[in-house]
Amino acid sequence: MDTQATSVLNRIIRRIPNKNIENLLKKWSCLSADQLRALDYTRPKWMIVEHVISFCEENRLNLKHITTLEMIYHIENPDQGTWHACQLAEAQDDAVCVELTQFKEQFKAHLHGVIRHISIKMKKHEDEAIWIRIAWGDNFSKPNHLKPTYVVHHLHTSYVFISNLMAKHKIFLCPALVIATKHGSIKDGHLSTRSLTAMRDLPLRRYQQVFPNAHSRIPQERNTLSSHPCIGKEHGDHEEMRHQMSCEAFGHSPSPKLETAVYRLETRYRGKGNQTLSDRKEFFRGVVRFSSSSLLDSLRHCVASGMAEGPVTPLLSAITQRGRNYFVITDKGPGVSSQASAQRP
Amino acid sequence: QIFFLLFFWLGVFLFIMEGRGSAVNTPASRPLTRRSKSYGRSCVEAPSYFWQTPGHLTVLKVPTSRGAAKSQLITNKVDPEHIALLVKNEWKLSYVTPLHHFRHTQLKSYSRHLAAFIAAEKQQGVAVEVGLEAGFKVTFTAVLGLAETDEDAETVFIQIQSKPAFAAAADAPKVVWRGWLTCVNGDPEYLRSLPSDFVSLPLFCTSGSESLTTLVKTWLERAFDCNFGSLALNSTTLNWLAALWTGCHPTCNIRHLKLAWSLPTQPPLDVSYTVNPQDAWELWNSIHPEESTDDKIDIKEVQSFINGLETHFFRHFKIYLSAGTLVKVSTALGSAHLDGKIKIGNSDYITTLLTLLTESALLKMPT
Numbered sequence: 001m002d003t004q005a006t007s008v009l010n011r012i013i014r015r016i017p018n019k020n021i022e023n024l025l026k027k028w029s030c031l032s033a034d035q036l037r038a039l040d041y042t043r044p045k046w047m048i049v050e051h052v053i054s055f056c057e058e059n060r061l062n063l064k065h066i067t068t069l070e071m072i073y074h075i076e077n078p079d080q081g082t083w084h085a086c087q088l089a090e091a092q093d094d095a096v097c098v099e100l101t102q103f104k105e106q107f108k109a110h111l112h113g114v115i116r117h118i119s120i121k122m123k124k125h126e127d128e129a130i131w132i133r134i135a136w137g138d139n140f141s142k143p144n145h146l147k148p149t150y151v152v153h154h155l156h157t158s159y160v161f162i163s164n165l166m167a168k169h170k171i172f173l174c175p176a177l178v179i180a181t182k183h184g185s186i187k188d189g190h191l192s193t194r195s196l197t198a199m200r201d202l203p204l205r206r207y208q209q210v211f212p213n214a215h216s217r218i219p220q221e222r223n224t225l226s227s228h229p230c231i232g233k234e235h236g237d238h239e240e241m242r243h244q245m246s247c248e249a250f251g252h253s254p255s256p257k258l259e260t261a262v263y264r265l266e267t268r269y270r271g272k273g274n275q276t277l278s279d280r281k282e283f284f285r286g287v288v289r290f291s292s293s294s295l296l297d298s299l300r301h302c303v304a305s306g307m308a309e310g311p312v313t314p315l316l317s318a319i320t321q322r323g324r325n326y327f328v329i330t331d332k333g334p335g336v337s338s339q340a341s342a343q344r345p
Numbered sequence: 346q347i348f349f350l351l352f353f354w355l356g357v358f359l360f361i362m363e364g365r366g367s368a369v370n371t372p373a374s375r376p377l378t379r380r381s382k383s384y385g386r387s388c389v390e391a392p393s394y395f396w397q398t399p400g401h402l403t404v405l406k407v408p409t410s411r412g413a414a415k416s417q418l419i420t421n422k423v424d425p426e427h428i429a430l431l432v433k434n435e436w437k438l439s440y441v442t443p444l445h446h447f448r449h450t451q452l453k454s455y456s457r458h459l460a461a462f463i464a465a466e467k468q469q470g471v472a473v474e475v476g477l478e479a480g481f482k483v484t485f486t487a488v489l490g491l492a493e494t495d496e497d498a499e500t501v502f503i504q505i506q507s508k509p510a511f512a513a514a515a516d517a518p519k520v521v522w523r524g525w526l527t528c529v530n531g532d533p534e535y536l537r538s539l540p541s542d543f544v545s546l547p548l549f550c551t552s553g554s555e556s557l558t559t560l561v562k563t564w565l566e567r568a569f570d571c572n573f574g575s576l577a578l579n580s581t582t583l584n585w586l587a588a589l590w591t592g593c594h595p596t597c598n599i600r601h602l603k604l605a606w607s608l609p610t611q612p613p614l615d616v617s618y619t620v621n622p623q624d625a626w627e628l629w630n631s632i633h634p635e636e637s638t639d640d641k642i643d644i645k646e647v648q649s650f651i652n653g654l655e656t657h658f659f660r661h662f663k664i665y666l667s668a669g670t671l672v673k674v675s676t677a678l679g680s681a682h683l684d685g686k687i688k689i690g691n692s693d694y695i696t697t698l699l700t701l702l703t704e705s706a707l708l709k710m711p712t
Contacts, residue, residue: 263661269628270660271653284628284657285621290614298614307608307668315661329661 001056004145005063009056011146012066012073013049021048024076028069031055067121067145071133074150075125078196081150081163085191085199085324088158088177090184096156098182100124103155107132107180114172119143129154129200136169149173152196153181159189159203161196190324198256203323208252210244242310246303249312250320255296261325263288263315268331283331296320407708410641411585411700413592422490428692430488430502434523436550437558438576438685440706441526443543444569449499452485455568459483462564463505463557482506482518493529493696496536498544500527505557522553524561529699532707547706548699549573550687576709577685580671581644582701588633588647589697590676594626595635597693600677604654608669616666618658622676628653 117137132151135143269284292298460483488500506518526546602625608614679690
């Protein structure tokens with residue numbers, strides 16, 4: 001096995017806790033049952049790595065097999081690194097008919113056509129997601145397997161999720177995706193998170209959404225043990241309404257685990273009482289960043305508890321409605337209303 | 346004995362009376378014994394059978410107005426090498442009560458004693474530092490020039506370096522801990538009221554491992570009969586810093602005004618608002634014009650500034666930032682965190698920051 005293969009293997013095994021290594025190697029099914037039994041996972045990592053390397057050499061495994069292992073690792077642990085969403089646009093008429101084999105062929109053919117040295121691996125996961133691993137080289141040097149790009153796409157949806165893509169490779173990847181999916185263009189989805197699951201669930205609406213409904217109300221998860229028959233809640237209606245509003249805007253728990261939302265504000269100053277500043281034509285520029293271990297849960301609690309005033313402003317509900325977490329907010333025009341609109345730059 | 350009781354109850358009565366009158370201006374976070382308006386010295390002089398630190402019955406004022414931040418080429422007053430020690434590090438803040446029999450002339454002797462103390466504690470098994478250090482070298486330096494008024498004592502800087510066991514002669518010892526005691530523009534009445542054998546250096550800034558900080562504090566407590574406590578900043582101080590630093594923008598590019606709030610949602614939500622420096626300055630200037638002849642900035646103007654930013658935020662996001670806490674303020678001139686952590690970015694405005702912090706330290710000291 002060459003040095004690249006051993007480096008990649010080393011990195012994978014170092015990343016995962018010892019107790020998970022066995023499962024990963026089993027899924028890989030490149031080592032025999034005896035070899036798997038012989039590995040002692042209580043040993044220090046460097047020992048385990050050495051053992052695995054020696055078994056790989058015994059079995060005459062090469063870089064190809066190691067990259068398969070890396071892919072399996074990423075598929076099993078998708079919530080690592082930072083994922084960015086891109087959105088395909090201008091679907092052609094036969095975009096819905098694109099089959100998996102067709103997609104694979106077109107994608108590989110395009111990339112092989114523009115770069116001499118490139119290594120592409122594709123795998124279809126059970127949840128219908130296509131995982132693509134790309135190790136980039138160029139016309140002169142071999143592919144670098146230590147910095148692969150990962151792409152995840154669900155066929156027939158308009159979203160593509162990308163991790164670890166360098167700017168210089170973007171110009172190759174984007175046309176390949178556009179051609180293979182039979183669309184006209186691709187653009188930035190303005191959504192980035194660490195969790196691929198959240199990234200997929202949000203724009204594809206795979207979470208418990210709540211729709212405005214005059215009749216049914218979402219039951220609150222409050223414990224009603226504290227209520228006494230003689231105690232009436234003065235603001236019970238208001239609380240229910242706020243709770244309903246918050247769920248409509250941000251979905252019901254559990255929500256996709258977003259961590260941040262960033263708003264670039266380029267609107268006129270709207271602080272109170274300050275005439276000289278409010279008359280200014282220039283914008284009051286700033287950047288607002290919301291962060292939390294689970295942003296949607298925090299925002300929902302904010303609205304439900306009254307820390308945010310209802311109705312929920314479109315700036316915040318746009319996170320779920322439009323499936324993005326980066327916005328540039330500008331005033332609509334000279335006749336500006338009190339609410340600014342969220343615009344795609 | 347009757348006279349004693351009489352005076353005692355008279356004093357208590359006066360305390361209660363003064364407290365009621367100034368309830369409006371007292372910040373909510375302060376304990377009730379503090380007042381925002383000084384009604385002069387309390388009538389009861391400090392007899393020796395009261396247990397407080399001498400001089401403490403003088404009422405400390407919380408200023409409702411202060412001068413604008415003035416830039417000064419601090420390097421004219423202070424050795425640039427000393428300045429370099431203070432800038433760019435993150436410091437954890439504590440307050441310390443006045444030091445008894447502290448002499449700026451005895452710094453070398455203090456260095457030796459502290460080094461010996463640390464070595465002795467380490468031998469006793471107190472965990473100090475992981476490694477093969479043979480010993481520690483302690484240096485006390487006087488940083489002259491930071492003190493502003495005649496009552497301020499000169500700043501003292503303490504540095505601890507480790508000497509590895511098998512070091513070659515050429516190996517530079519590694520600095521493992523730094524700290525400094527300072528007093529900048531301390532309340533002159535209070536400082537004058539201290540007995541002559543006490544030195545007040547109420548602000549203590551430390552950077553390094555917790556275990557070493559505790560050791561240094563223990564030694565100082567034993568040597569100078571003083572008490573330490575952690576100094577958390579309050580949002581009024583942070584508001585002042587936001588306004589004062591923004592006001593410096595014309596003379597020194599602050600690069601940005603970044604305010605960070607924490608909202609008590611589940612899970613907690615952090616909101617950070619980074620304002621363009623020119624726009625922040627224009628907002629500040631519209632509240633407190635630069636050309637105004639009165640050099641004093643009033644707390645109401647500061648509150649108006651922060652409210653303006655919070656309202657602009659509210660108009661967009663409909664979230665009440667006042668439901669949360671302002672946790673951190675930062676500009677290119679420095680940053681200050683509610684937990685009592687600061688960073689000094691630019692030495693030109695260091696006096697402003699240290700004045701505010703000295704004041705906070707003096708106010709936080711226990712009665």
